Amino acid sequence: MVLGSKVSRIPCLSHFGVVHQTNTMATLSDSLSVHSPSIAEPERHRNGTHFLISLRNLCRSGKVKNLDEALDLFQGLARMKPLPSVKDFTLLVGVVVRMKHYTTAISLVKHMDSSLGIEPDTITLNIVINCLCRLKFIAFGFSVFGNMFKLGLEPTHMTLTTLINGLCVQGNVAQALELAYHVENMGYPLDVYTYGVLINGLCKMGDTSAALGWLRKIEQRNWKPNVVVYSTIVDGFCKDGLVCEAFNLWLEMRAKGVLPNLVTYTCLIQGLCNFGRWKEAGSLVNEMMKIGMMPDLQTLNILVDAFCKEGKIMQAKSVIGFMTLTGKGPDVFTYNSFIHIYCLQNKMNEAMKVFHLMISRGCLPDIVVFTSLIYGWFKDKNINKAMHLLDEMGKMGLLPDVVTWTTLIGGLCQAGRPLAAKELFFNMHKYGQFPNLQTCAVILDGLCKGHLLSEALSLVEMMEKSNLDLNIVIYSILLDGMCGAGKLNAAWELFSSLPAKGLQINVYTYTIMIKGLCKQGLLDKAEDLLMNMEENGCLPNNCTYNVFVQGLLTKKEIARSIKYLTIMMDKGFSVDAATTEMIINYLSTNAGDTKIREFLFQKR
DNA sequence: TTAGGGTTAG
Numbered sequence: 001m002v003l004g005s006k007v008s009r010i011p012c013l014s015h016f017g018v019v020h021q022t023n024t025m026a027t028l029s030d031s032l033s034v035h036s037p038s039i040a041e042p043e044r045h046r047n048g049t050h051f052l053i054s055l056r057n058l059c060r061s062g063k064v065k066n067l068d069e070a071l072d073l074f075q076g077l078a079r080m081k082p083l084p085s086v087k088d089f090t091l092l093v094g095v096v097v098r099m100k101h102y103t104t105a106i107s108l109v110k111h112m113d114s115s116l117g118i119e120p121d122t123i124t125l126n127i128v129i130n131c132l133c134r135l136k137f138i139a140f141g142f143s144v145f146g147n148m149f150k151l152g153l154e155p156t157h158m159t160l161t162t163l164i165n166g167l168c169v170q171g172n173v174a175q176a177l178e179l180a181y182h183v184e185n186m187g188y189p190l191d192v193y194t195y196g197v198l199i200n201g202l203c204k205m206g207d208t209s210a211a212l213g214w215l216r217k218i219e220q221r222n223w224k225p226n227v228v229v230y231s232t233i234v235d236g237f238c239k240d241g242l243v244c245e246a247f248n249l250w251l252e253m254r255a256k257g258v259l260p261n262l263v264t265y266t267c268l269i270q271g272l273c274n275f276g277r278w279k280e281a282g283s284l285v286n287e288m289m290k291i292g293m294m295p296d297l298q299t300l301n302i303l304v305d306a307f308c309k310e311g312k313i314m315q316a317k318s319v320i321g322f323m324t325l326t327g328k329g330p331d332v333f334t335y336n337s338f339i340h341i342y343c344l345q346n347k348m349n350e351a352m353k354v355f356h357l358m359i360s361r362g363c364l365p366d367i368v369v370f371t372s373l374i375y376g377w378f379k380d381k382n383i384n385k386a387m388h389l390l391d392e393m394g395k396m397g398l399l400p401d402v403v404t405w406t407t408l409i410g411g412l413c414q415a416g417r418p419l420a421a422k423e424l425f426f427n428m429h430k431y432g433q434f435p436n437l438q439t440c441a442v443i444l445d446g447l448c449k450g451h452l453l454s455e456a457l458s459l460v461e462m463m464e465k466s467n468l469d470l471n472i473v474i475y476s477i478l479l480d481g482m483c484g485a486g487k488l489n490a491a492w493e494l495f496s497s498l499p500a501k502g503l504q505i506n507v508y509t510y511t512i513m514i515k516g517l518c519k520q521g522l523l524d525k526a527e528d529l530l531m532n533m534e535e536n537g538c539l540p541n542n543c544t545y546n547v548f549v550q551g552l553l554t555k556k557e558i559a560r561s562i563k564y565l566t567i568m569m570d571k572g573f574s575v576d577a578a579t580t581e582m583i584i585n586y587l588s589t590n591a592g593d594t595k596i597r598e599f600l601f602q603k604r
Numbered sequence: 605t606t607a608g609g610g611t612t613a614g
Contacts, residue, residue, distance in 0.1 A: 366608095444611090509612085
């Protein structure tokens with residue numbers, strides 16, 4: 001790729017709409033063309049040395065405050081005569097990368113190379129590869145890797161670790177593992193960091209047990225796993241709901257002399273909060289504060305969000321009090337936690353109050369906040385308000401992402417307009433957004449619930465033909481649609497074929513089929529399935545029992561209803577509103593039936 | 605290595 005008269009080492013991103021760099025470069029070039037004030041040579045040399053020393057200190061201590069300051073420093077470097085070494089430039093680019101300004105970092109390297117004549121070294125190109133991978137331009141990352149050889153630069157194991165990480169970030173962990181094996185066979189020694197990257201990739205795809213296996217491999221090689229590796233797996237266990245396993249690993253790391261840091265604590269606190277284990281989460285917060293580790297805004301936001309999701313608004317507000325006291329936050333994450341819960345609770349006035357409050361306090365709403373509100377207004381059946389916010393969002397220069405599109409599609413389905421939703425689904429690509437599995441699930445459910453089963457079936461057929469890896473959620477939705485339309489035989493056939501597709505039938509799928517069988521009056525078959533699911537290691541939940549009891553009550557199978565209501569009580573499950581209503585209805589028309597009366601009023 | 609928005613059964 002030719003850039004001026006020199007061969008650029010960085011592939012062009014403009015094909016992919018990454019144009020921000022051009023603007024950055026225009027500003028930079030303009031500023032750089034201004035002549036520096038004339039200083040006598042020895043004086044300039046002294047000033048230059050002083051500038052370089054202070055720049056290195058600033059970069060290494062992490063004290064560069066923002067992107068503007070980093071760009072000013074870059075201009076300072078570019079003005080020096082003679083120009084500083086590539087190492088100083090690279091140090092500064094590294095700072096920009098830590099601020100997550102990946103496109104700008106790439107632009108800076110490009111400018112060093114093509115305008116200043118500073119040739120990148122291996123470390124500079126490692127940084128560029130990392131930026132390209134983070135921006136999901138992994139193919140370009142590999143092409144920079146290829147260029148390294150042409151330039152006579154030897155890639156290091158860090159180059160390879162960066163590429164392995166790039167594959168993981170893209171969700172391509174299998175290829176990342178393959179590359180890691182290949183790299184090792186080629187004689188590049190991997191280290192704890194490479195294994196850490198693979199462990200992170202495995203955790204992100206939900207395979208925490210495989211990640212744990214790689215931790216053991218680190219130990220077998222007599223390397224010492226670091227706090228990042230442990231924290232990654234602790235987080236993985238927490239996200240899988242395996243908080244006990246997370247705690248065991250936490251104990252293990254401490255026993256092995258690796259001290260948990262703020263991230264490790266934060267992961268565990270979130271794991272505990274997600275399962276309502278408030279007391280233990282509180283103890284952990286106290287413990288960390290006792291050892292002088294103050295929770296940061298991210299940790300506090302996790303607490304706020306968890307409290308909001310539990311409906312504990314007062315406690316959430318008290319965390320905000322703590323934030324104000326310590327001068328951290330609230331920020332857009334904090335406000336969104338409140339907005340989201342108010343939207344879920346149909347308290348749209350409250351949600352809008354928070355929305356206006358954040359704006360009045362100078363905190364700009366982002367796409368997540370707008371999407372929460374659009375979801376809330378649709379849920380409140382106020383399409384006009386939802387559309388108005390979509391407009392407002394556009395005026396702020398925020399483009400809807402795939403989540404916003406999914407929300408709009410779901411909203412139209414809820415509003416009884418599944419065909420309009422289908423239009424959006426098939427046209428969103430024109431706006432640069434492509435449906436993902438969750439979008440497909442939403443439209444499919446809308447079509448099924450809108451009694452458009454044949455449309456739903458052809459959509460699934462289309463999805464099967466494409467490269468989408470359909471999951472159990474998609475098939476569960478379709479099964480529910482088929483059962484709802486009375487196509488029980490076809491549903492049963494599909495249900496039976498799911499294991500052969502490599503799909504794990506879950507409690508939703510079983511419950512949907514039990515409901516379908518009950519609807520057709522096939523109570524014995526439904527009961528068999530209920531038994532069967534336990535044998536298959538999938539435990540029925542509150543909903544499963546309610547669905548089955550409702551089936552029994554519809555057929556006036558009172559003795560069997562009582563049997564299953566008793567089982568539910570013993571297991572600590574509650575009778576939901578629909579089941580209760582059916583019992584009351586039965587009692588009002590069968591006042592003479594003493595069995596269910598005795599059951600309801602027995603002393604327990 | 606850690607945080608917020610969209611999916612399936614009652």
